[in-house]
Every structure is written in structure tokens, then in C-alpha cells.
Amino acid sequence: MSYFLGYCLLAILGLLLGSFYNVVGLRVPANKSIIAPRSSCPCCGHMLTSMELIPIFSYLFQKGKCKKCNMPISPLYPIMELLTSLLFTISPVLIGWTAELLVALTFISLFIILFITDLTYMIIPDKVLLFFFCFFIIEHLFIPFVSWSDSLIGAIVGFGLLLSIAYLSKGGMGGGDIKLFALLGFVLGWKLVLLTLFLASLLGATAGGIGLLAGYINRKKPIPFAPFIMTGALAAYFFGDEMIRWYLQISFNI
Template sequence: MSILLFIYALLLGSFYNVVGLRVPVHKSIVKPRSACSNCHTVLSPAELIPVVSYFIQGGRCRHCKVRLSPIYPLGELLTGVLFVFAYRQFGLSLDAVIAWTLISLVMIITVSDIAYMLIPDRILIVFAGLFIVERIADPLTPWWDSIIGAAAGFFLLLLIALASKGGMGGGDIKLYAVLGFAMGVKAALLSFFFATLYGAAIGIIGLCLGVFKRKKPIPFGPFIGLGALTSFFFYQKIIDWYLSLF
């Protein structure tokens, strides 16, 4: 089961790359067929095998030899690993379905935010609808925790955006409303702590290595996604560990 799920998730990860790159620029996710962004040659099925084709081609386009972004295979591989991890954690259950939906959202907005510094409303609306249906079928305890979580996530980031005078994007604010609904208020607040921790740590490392430049905006969506996954999967273990310190 895990192997089949991993393969299926790799294919989904490839599709999520397409969604994250096309939706923000208002392109169809169905057509045209995938092509090299440099030479525009339509890619064959053999060139679209998740992860494998990237390494077989040495990380370059087979036609024009331009270097391909490692984001593509990394996103595919992470989707596969995370889907299997969620299955191992929850089995075949509604909790696993919610986890897979959360992973899917994180992978798509990560690609979108890195590529365009944008988290499209259309993506958030689709996933908000999915989470609403899933939380009706598998509600939090108490059920209104989802509503409070959505409100807390939205207004927390809104206040930060107002205080920082634009330091937080509108997409980040709406994303946290969706995440808060899916996870509940406590897990959402914990996820924000981890998002800022990851963002600060990776930002400092990136500045030291010259990857990031001072006063140049850094996409926060990937850190929000990483914080959300950390909190969703490990919330209770983290809380138990913290309380054990006292």
C-alpha cells in the first residue's frame, strides 16, 4: 500500500507543480501540454516521469540543455514522502484525508509563492471548500474550534500586516484562515510559532550564504506550510514535551 501510495503521490506532486506555476498567471492546468520554459519544446511522457526524468537528464532540458529548477523533483519527492508518512500516522481514515489535503495545499502554495510571491485566491477557495466538507465529516472537538481557528489565523496575520505596514501579504493572511479552520486555534497558533522560527532561521542562513538579499522580500508561504505540517502532525507530542519540562 505504501509503495502504491508513494507512486501515486509522486504523480500528484508533478501535477501540483503545474498548478502552482499556471494558476497564478491565469493559465489552464489542462492545456497546453507541459513544455520547456526556455525552448518551449513539448515534453514527451518519458521526460515527465516524476523525479526519475530529472536525474536521468542531469537536471537539464534534453533539448536546449538549460538547467531545470530542482523545485520540480523536490516537490514531487516531498509529496510522496509526506503522503506515505500521513498514511503511516493515521491509516486509511478521515484524518489521513485531511492530512493529504493539507499536504496538497502546502505543496501548491509553496511552488506559487516561490515562483511569483503570490498565493492565489482561487487555490485557497478550492481548498477551503475541501476542508469544510472534511471537517463536517470529521469535526474537531469542539466543532466550533474550526471557526475560532479560522478567525484567529486571519486576524493574527492581519494585525501583523497592519503593524508591519505590508510586511505580511494578503495571500498569507487568507492562507492562515484556511489553515486555522482545518487545524483549530491551538494548532494554528503553534504552527505560526514554527513558521516564524523556520523563516528566521532559514532567512539568516540564506543571508549569510548570499542566497537572499537584505531588504528584498522573501516568500513566507513555504514557511507557513512547513509550520502547519509540523503542528498538524506533532502538536500533541510537542505540547506533552513542553509540559514535561515543568
């Protein structure tokens, strides 16, 4: 029963924070305050009332349109709220009700915010990375989710690897990606940051290939890579050790 309550609380927290992360993701890259003013319709400027700010439900009740001008609201908002809630709720199933849950929730929060900034602006903001880096360092002091040496090596490996790729591909990787990988290495350790790069490339290549074939994207237009990086990172965070064990088992029978 107490666990049931815990899951409910995580689901609600996910919806509320997801809604806040939409604001963070849309405002931080534009250098706007995340506290004031209250959100408004980008089309008619109508300031949203409390009833219009309820995650998911406001979108459903208003049938995805602004109450005043009927302009369609981007489905990205409710999708991100729902995704945050869903990921928050399944975290304890995957890692248990331990202190590390806090690290998992932080990681999911970073995932959601970068998803939004990269999809909307093609930017991985320094401010967001720096904030989360500080947050992870503080968590690391209290929760031993990975050893300090592994964290440091992971950060160096992540940074160095992406820097080399950026150099070799002559600008195919942005500075934001390089810094992001240093952060991911710090949180995941060196093995899982390598796995993240592998998974992100696989996801990016698959989605890019499908997009090209279906005519959604063209070769000249760059596609946001952070959603693939963060999906790979999240998969590595939750399932990485099993994936590596499974890979070694089928490859070398160890």
C-alpha cells in the first residue's frame, strides 16, 4: 500500500515537473526567466489561467487549442508531461526504492529538458548542463551511484571521444554534444558512456535512414542529435550492465 502511494506521488510529481521542464526547455535557450511571467499563448498572448495550466488535462479539455484564439497548442507539451510522469513511475521498478532513485529522477529530468531544447532550438544550453553537473556532484557526495574514479575517467573518456569525433568529422558534432558527453561520462562511468555513444549512433542512424527514405528529412538539414544521445544514455543507465553482460556472454561465452 505504501508503495502504491509512492508510485502515485511519483506519477503526479512527473506531471508537474514535466510541465515545468517544458517552460525551462522553451525559455532558457531564449534567455528568458523561468519564473515570470506566467505562460501565455504564443499566438494571441492570452495569459494562461490556473485551470489552463493543469498538466495533460488542460490540453485534453481544451481539445489541444488556445481557449481564446483557437490556435492549436503543440502536442509536445502534453507528450513531455506524460513521458516525464511515465519515466518517474517506472524508475523504482527498475532500480528499487533506494537513494539512487534521486539520481534516476535527476537523469530523467535532464533527458526531458534537453529533448525539448534540442527539438525546438537545436541547442544544448550550457546553463542547463552546468546546473545538472553541480546537482550530480552534490548527489555523488551522498549517493555512491558510481565510484569517483569511474566518474572522472568516464567524464574524460566522454569528452575526449566526442572531441575526436568533432575534429575528425570537421564540425559534425557541436560543442554542446561534447560537454554533454563529459557530463554523461561523469554520471554513467566509462563503460556505460561508451555504450551510450554506440546506442545513440545506432538510434540516430536508424531514425535518420527511415527519415531519409520517408522523405521527412533531407541530407542538408541537420537533425537534432540530443534526443538520440539522451535515449541511449537512459537505456545505458537503466539496462547498460545487463546489455554488456549479455553481449560478452554471446560474443566470448564469459
